[in-house]
Amino acid sequence: MSSVQDVNPRVRRIRTPVGLQSLAARITEQLSQGGQKPFQKVTDVSSGDPHRAGMPPLSFVRQVLAVCLYPELLGEDSLPLDVRQRAQKLLEACNGGSIGSYSPSSCGIPQIQKSVAEFITRRDAGIPSDPENIVLCSGSQKVLSLVLHLLSRGEGLTQTGVLIPLPCPHTLPMLLDEEGLTPLPYRLLEDQGWALEPDQLHGALRAARGRCEPRAIYISNPGNPTGHVQDRKTIREVIRFASSEGLVLLVEEVFQDSVFGRDKTFLSYKKVLFEMGEPYSDTVELVSLHSISTARMGECGLRGGYMEVVNIDPDVQQALKNMQAPSSPPILPQLALEVMVNPPAPGDPSEKEYTQEILRMDDILAQNARRACEFLNDLPGVSCQPAMAGLFLYPRLNLPAQMLEEAEALGVEADVLFCQRFLEEERVCFGPGCENGHDRNDLHVR
Template sequence: MPLRECWDYYFKEDVFCSRWMLSFAALKCDFLQGALKLSKEVIDVSSGDPQGAGMKPITFVRQVMAVCLCPELLREESLPLDVRLRALRFLKACDGESLGSYTASSGLPHVRQSIAEFITKRDGGVPAYAGNIFISSGAQRALMVIIKLLTGGEVHPQTGVLVPQPCPHTLLPLLDEAGVMAVSYRLTEDKHWAVDLSELHRALTTSRGRCELRAIYICNPGNPTGHLQDRKSIEEVIEFAAAERLLLLVDEVYQDSVYTPNREFISYKKVLFEMDKHLRDTVELVSFHSVSCACAAECGLRAGYMEVVNMDSGVMHFVDTLLCTDINAPVTGQLALDLMLSPPKPGDPSYDTFAQVRAKPKLPTLVRNAQRTLKLLNDLPGISCQPAMGGIYLYPHLDLPAEIQEQAKILGLEADVLYCQMLLQQEGLIIGDGQHGGTNGSDHLR
């Protein structure tokens, strides 16, 4: 199709990205180049990029990376011994003992094994195997590979995936690009954005005759809602997926960012393997994690992974084949994954510094910021917000005045999109709109 038609298609409402995000990108570019003058300092609270917001990188990660990039530093005795040993070990896992060499499409075997050991430990001994783990250039790329597998190039009937409403702002564009129908199930806002089993059944019923449902997407901890599922909720979703023969796609990228007292992250895989044998042996599950969203917060290094459970070996071969045609994870990103999941242990020279950096700044800062922001939002007229239990976002509800609603209608915008534009232009605040996550016309911010 001609370029203009492509443009009109991808940027039509609710397909690729909101016009607000497009206009924001242009405004930000103009601002950085000096063409746009704003009366206030611009503060971005929507990007989900901790280091971009000023968080310092973890010293251990950067030191090992520096040695790997400049192997002459292996002889630098001012660096901790465990840093140099980890760098040497990683270099020996690379072809030519160089970070500049290619890796297998599914990632370095050394890193896949590190991931398997991390998952086994996290899940209390439930075994994970390197052969079931695939590294990609981010969790999003891994998800796209699985979505491509689900569609199989078919046009009719259209493949459908159950997705939460609200959901990560990049999910709907990804599904649309793959030609997949997103069938929304609403999270219950007044119950801390809980997953409601009756809502899953309602969404399932509405999909009949419109598409062939093949998967359900879960985000736990939630993005952008910050909800955290308990064991009972996870069991209900697993039983639902089993009954409807749906593949479970579980986004668990914020698993180490849980900060609610007396609550902890439980992986879907752990719960599955503690259920009846007929479930743990048959339910197909793909879980995702990323170096961007974890405590390391190395967003720019572009690496993530997926673990597949109960998937046919022939299908796994196609996963590897599709990864061959995709953008491989940079070796530096794979190194960051390895270090994130296998950090210094007590007694290692770098442990004390690492423990201080990891334990002190991020989680307590997240807790403090979440509590302060929650109080601020709930004290403002026309705004209410559920507390977040994990992740890095809050998702406040807006009760906008009638004049803003009317102005948005005249401009052909969603009201929350217009509100975001006004916040940027008048207050210098960059906030994401919630137009893909509204329920019954409600407005939200991310």
């Protein structure tokens, strides 16, 4: 590896992040060393990280995990009884009764796979979920990269292509790079609140001809970074499209618990798929992702998530397990996931506080999204669609010609230059829309 020419060509293909985080870190460092600066600290809103932004964690979650880590707290009367009972139950599910042991299986702790399956069944009005189809993993990005790795094959014209939304989550292009997959963008309609228009899917597929072999379609619902919530009609059309084109459906549903748009409800792809019945319900290959890094839990630092696989061949599921085998998933995020899918029940000592915390968080989220959107729309050169869910807003920028020319001269994207300036002047770190797939003719920030 004496030079980068000697490393895996796939790794060389991964784009280098634009580096705003390093700039933010440098500015934070300068601020900590004093000096004349208008603001005391940098506010980074680029990554959807609620706790970083000051949202408090859910007490019940943290209490249970603290007891699991330090079981001497099982006898601590100042902690609610249901916290200690839950911790006891979770510890019993761990090998050797300790969170320090390896996960019993490469797909996670069986009792927690079961809890997740029961949660999904409740969520989807009784449509059954099989614990064997639940894979617990260290975060939804990791889950996604496992599935993308599974899908990666072929070279040149036979290489796997994946339909992805434009805009897409900002980490997705790097994951595709890493697996050597060709992104096939389908444009979301900004003036319709970033709705998915099925015609765009057909267009993306046509554009793939002679370039690669499309094998999957990636959906983010509720949308990251758009905040759009898909309706039943759209989901049915996407499923029919995936079915007729033989595409695997990869659905990131991480913001399912944070829908605040009026008259909007989260509908899972799984539920709609089973409502549609045969031949869809027993043929369309669906992978659905969820995570503890959601708006409510916000436990991004723990790295936990799951996928549910539906209509996936048993041998392919075995291959997936084999991929996971050498490195078992971490325990604590699995326990956090269990608490997420099984919050305190009515009558439990922690239920009242838990519900209050959730309601307060939902309120803050909805209010912030509305206020920030109003604020942005009042700025000259900025227009923003209202978000209906999730943690992001994705405003459009109409930058002055002077700034566009300057970016051109500096050889950087105009949205990156805008973000750099905004960070230096206002100490707020946005994410440039080029990371979400938009180009210089279509400038946005998140």
